[in-house]
Amino acid sequence: MTAIQTVHVGGSAPYTVTIAPGLIDDGAVLTQALRGRHLLLVSDANVAPLYAARVEAAARAARPALNIGRFVMPAGEHEKTLARFGECLDALATLGATRDAAVLALGGGVIGDLAGFAGACWMRGIDVIQVPTTLLAMVDSSVGGKTAVDLPSGKNLVGAFHPPRAVVADTTALRSLPDRELRAGLAEVVKYGAIFDAGFLDWLEAHADALLARDDAALAEAVARSCRYKADVVERDPFEHGDRALLNFGHTFGHAIETEQGYAGASGDGLNHGEAVAVGMVLAARLSADLGLAPAADARRLQDLLQRFGLPVAVPPGLPPEALLARMRLDKKADARGLRFILWDAAGAARVVRDVPDAAVLAVLGA
Ligand code: NAD
Ligand code: ZN
Incomplete structure (x- = not known):
């Protein structure tokens, strides 16, 4: 029980x-x-x-x-x-x-x-x-x-x-729940570890099979821990003036992919939200490494975990880097000072980084 x-x-x-x-x-x-x-x-x-x-x-x-x-x-x-x-x-x-x-x-x-x-x-x-x-x-x-x-x-x-x-x-x-929806949810679960707690990533690595098998105890633990991270940040910043923005780790890239695909995820021929966020998190981790903020090994670790959950980790073919960059400029999360990303100093330690150079963004997008 x-x-x-x-x-x-x-x-x-x-x-x-x-x-x-x-x-x-x-x-x-x-x-x-x-x-x-x-x-x-x-x-x-x-x-x-x-x-x-x-x-x-x-x-x-x-x-x-x-x-x-x-x-x-x-x-x-x-x-x-x-x-x-x-x-x-x-x-x-x-x-x-x-x-x-x-x-x-x-x-x-x-x-x-x-x-x-x-x-x-x-x-x-x-x-x-x-x-x-x-x-x-x-x-x-x-x-x-x-x-x-x-x-x-x-x-x-x-x-x-x-x-x-x-x-x-x-x-x-x-x-x-359809498999694909479960995986999409797991991407958001991984996100909490990526932002707040490398120890939660350890736990997810150890319980990946149980989660995919929909073991009740593993799911309940993953849900409870995820809700605790969210509750903490929502309590600190209920109206998203500060820290709550960290929850958008992977989402600037993810939203650009979703909008560039015309939200095709529901019809099955594009990435759904969780899948796009999985790709986005890997890109954010790589961008952090490229900018010298974080170890490249942490990006690989995140990628491996997402792949174990059956999630995509690369930009789908046919989405030009320039078009994705243009989408990110339009995203409401881009403010007047230029492109703002949630990046990390290491797995489990995300922060807001402003004025990220376009060239570095284009590089992780594959240009
Ligand atoms: P969804 O509500 O469309 O559910 C996904 C699909 O699964 C639907 O077809 C649904 O009918 C089906 N489904 C749901 N539960 C099921 C079950 N137990 N068994 C079988 N089928 C089931 O999508 P979602 O991914 O749950 O939510 C996406 C929405 O959440 C988006 O609109 C997004 O904007 C919103 N969202 C809001 C917040 C917030 O803070 N308010 C945060 C993240 C996402
Ligand atoms: Zn999300």
């Missing part, structure tokens, strides 16, 4: 992340933060048939008087729209949701972001319970309070900071 792990996220609106196998059937944990009698369960068409009835039954067993509604939308990033957000608010209206109502987001980051934003806006903000079902959502998007939807002109352009009241991560939900 894997023990229940909890991670406390402090700050002005503190909450707890609870991690263990079986929590989807644990009504007491799922409803720990509920204040009123209305609960809207938000999910997508892949996740709802697998888990929604179980969550509802567990919640109802714990709180028999609950008035539970369900909003299920089609799956995928291209559904993270203002139109679906509006439908979600309509579902709250239909439910008769009052100010003490709660939204329960059951799904990956798309559902967490959209339902979280609906919770941030309904009656100027109600409680949100995050029940992440992808590894990426468990280790990243469900913690930290960022919510958003996309516009045709760009990702995550409309949103709010609205911390959840509780996060409940059931590692057994990851058993149904």
Whole structure:
């Protein structure tokens, strides 16, 4: 039996992340933060048939008087729209949701972001319970309070900071996750080691096979440790004015790859977000070595670990270095002073580096 792990996220609106196998059937944990009698369960068409009835039954067993509604939308990033957000608010209206109502987001980051934003806006903000079902959502998007939807002109352009009241991560939900999604989540797990803690990279190297085999204890440990790193940095910098930017390690390169490919990852013919971040982290590590900031051996170590997780580590063919560099200049993370990167001094020690010369960037991109 894997023990229940909890991670406390402090700050002005503190909450707890609870991690263990079986929590989807644990009504007491799922409803720990509920204040009123209305609960809207938000999910997508892949996740709802697998888990929604179980969550509802567990919640109802714990709180028999609950008035539970369900909003299920089609799956995928291209559904993270203002139109679906509006439908979600309509579902709250239909439910008769009052100010003490709660939204329960059951799904990956798309559902967490959209339902979280609906919770941030309904009656100027109600409680949100995050029940992440992808590894990426468990280790990243469900913690930290960022919510958003996309516009045709760009990702995550409309949103709010609205911390959840509780996060409940059931590692057994990851058993149904497609392999590629698991690997994408592992890239973000590796990211925490790369940024904050070389000792976590040791642990990941030792437990890579168990993680790929979806061993509950290994997954719970990886999720809990990842949430702790994220919680620490979110507590220090809730609105991303400083340290929280370190979480973008690998993301400047990664976003450039994703946008240059036209976000083709969902259709299977491009890299998805986690894969692009894996490539981006290797490039950031190499750039650090090329600039004389960090040992080249650390970049090789990171590359080996990502490869063990089945992740790509090189820029896909057909993406010209100049085009990727142009994308990075447009990225919102580039500020007025020129290209800014999250690089590292060594594995586990990332920092912001400004004014990185174009020639060095082009060199790691293969020009
Ligand atoms: P996702 O929500 O699209 O889920 C990936 C796919 O897996 C979907 O098809 C989904 O239906 C399916 N799925 C989910 N759980 C499943 C399960 N247990 N079994 C079977 N299938 C399952 O994608 P994601 O990778 O979880 O999240 C990506 C989103 O997260 C992006 O929109 C990104 O912007 C956002 N994000 C937000 C933050 C934040 O801080 N708010 C951080 C990182 C990413
Ligand atoms: Zn990411």
